[in-house]
Amino acid sequence: MNLEQFAVWAPHRSRVRLATGSRHHEMTRDEHGWWHVRVPGAGAGSDYAFLLDQDETPLPDPRSAWQPEGVHGPSRRYEHRAFEWTDSAWTGRALAGSVLYELHIGTFTEDGTFNAAIDHLDHLVELGVDLVEVLPVNAFDGTAGWGYDGVLWGAVHQPYGGPTAFKQFVDACHARGLGVVLDVVYNHLGPSGAYLDRFGPYFAGKNQWGPTLNLDGPDSDEVRRYVLDNALGWFREFHVDGLRLDAVHALVDTRATHLLEELAVEVDVLATALGRPLSLIAESDLNDPRHVTPRAGGGYGLDAQWCDDVHHAVHVALTGETSGYYTDFAAPGALETTLRSAFFHAGTWSSFRARTHGRPVDTRIVPGHRFLAYLQNHDQIGNRAAGDRLTATVPVARMLCGAAIVLCSPYTPMLFMGEEWAATTPWQFFASFPDPDLADAVRTGRRREFAEHGWGEANVPDPMDPATVLRSVLQWGELADPAHRAVFDTYRDLIALRRAHPELSDPRLDRFLVEPAAGALILHRGTLRVAVNLSENETAVPVTARTRLLATDGVRFDDDTLHLPPNAFAVVGSTSMNAVKVAFTTA
Secondary structure, three states: EEEEEEEEOOOOOOOEEEHHHEEEEEEEEEOOEEEEEEEEEEOOOOEEEEEOOOOOOOOOHHHOOOOOOOOOEEEOOHHHOOOOOOOOOOOOOOOOOEEEEEEEEHHHHHOOOHHHOOOOHHHHHOOOOOEEOOOOEEOOOOOOOOOOOEEEEEEEEEHHOOHHOOOOOOOHHOOOOOEEEEEEEOOOOOOOOOOOOHHHHOEEEEEEOOEEOOOOOOOOHHHHHHHHHHHHHHHHOOOOOOEEOOHHHHHHOOOOOOOOHHHHHHHHHHHHHOOOOOEEEEEOOOOOOHHHHHHHHOOOOOOOEEEEHHHHHHHHHOOHHHHHHHHHHOOOOOOHHHHHHHOOOOEEEOOOOOOEEEOOOOOOOOOHHHHHEEEOOOOHHHHOOOOOOOOOOOOHHHHHHHHHHHHHOOOOOEEEHHHHHOOOOOOOOOOOOOHHHHHHHHHHHHHHHHHHHOOOOOHHHOOHHHHHHHHHHHOOOHHOOHHHHHHHHHHHHHHHHHHHHHHHHOOOOOOOOOOEEEEEEEEEEEOOEEEEEEEOOOOOEEEOOOEEEOOOOOOOEEEEEEOOOOOOOEEEOOOOOOOOOOOOOOO
């Protein structure tokens, strides 16, 4: 009879039992605080849980790979080796030179599952993106949510389809030449189902989102291992190509070797073993280039980080919004400064924080591809009171001007799902906690948070109302509308142009010139020029290049002068490529 091995770390418990069905099995502790037992008949597909000390309440495995009954239910054994991958020829996707596409499985399609998402992967191939960035898929309490309230980081959310369905999604992406980046959250746990602290000293305190991990206190070695093993597992067992690390500024780690550096080292080792590039992308509010500085230069050695400053600068230029953290980006020259140097706040005053903030990027040695740039993402849409997209504020043609800036910049571009056709659906904050007291607390807290930013309570959708989720689901039928299709064509052409002309993806920031000229913004990209008119009047821009590569409707060329209507852009160059005219009305 085969005996199955079970283990769990619970260093300060005097007794641990394994529960399989109605049977309880005593476990044995080793000198490192791990408890072990081998039992018959508990292979793949078997449910199990742990009982701590004399408590008779079964708890799921902190390292569970499958929670078919939710985060409060028993764990289920999952055999990773049973899945038959078809991506043996997959060589990966390097982050540099790629275009990312961020999506949320639960609202990407009406069904909200991995299998339903597979049906739309050919759309992403046609668009021309390289990497699909998936919002967190770890298990959280309830059926619908953004995924950032996960509590069992290794278990794939069952309503999306569970672990096998996620593998099928990744396999299908690879079959189409698409890499997969997974959003993971190590800076906090969600408010429901976070049982880690019952097993051991996992928690060290709290931040604004929930309990934080003990990364540098007593017994923290195993806690760090918990994070490292989880991250490596996504690469090894689920074949993902990158991880986006949520809010790393909230990781409290005072050790000489920061967790992020330790993670980067181990991921590099794994990438060597697997023979394909593996990427780590940080989200950080610190404006600290150390995250993306190579370890040989004293940095953590991450591959890239999100760059909110570029978003803020472009957003203010497009919308004129100047409240909250947008205030400083209304300063004259803020857009040009930020585009040239990635960080606007670079050891400079931040009125939103009421202090100096950030550190300069050395543009001579740090390439632009280490910073992700975007017009929209889940945070910048979903954290608005109504979850309204950019086109709820500005004309579509003006949004396309922003797209031209981002997609023709030295940075790594990222789109948010539906942006490529100017989707009319909002993307609002939603959750579905079954506990009515917790649900009410989230509802009240959300309204209070927005009230502090000037939004009235009536403007804040109820995050617990299923209708809030439904409003946020993409309506794929919009692509049949000629106006939406024209937007898609523009995005597709911009991405194709970026790929066809290496100047447009050149990441060297010290060779990137941003020039205000005659009311327009000119991006100098080698022999190419990207001219964008964000003013209210037609403007004439002198250019020496004669070849029109891409232009929105209404743009005219007279000799060496480029005439741009308001909310129009053009890409011109000295190559021999024929011009591509975008049939899009700028009115």
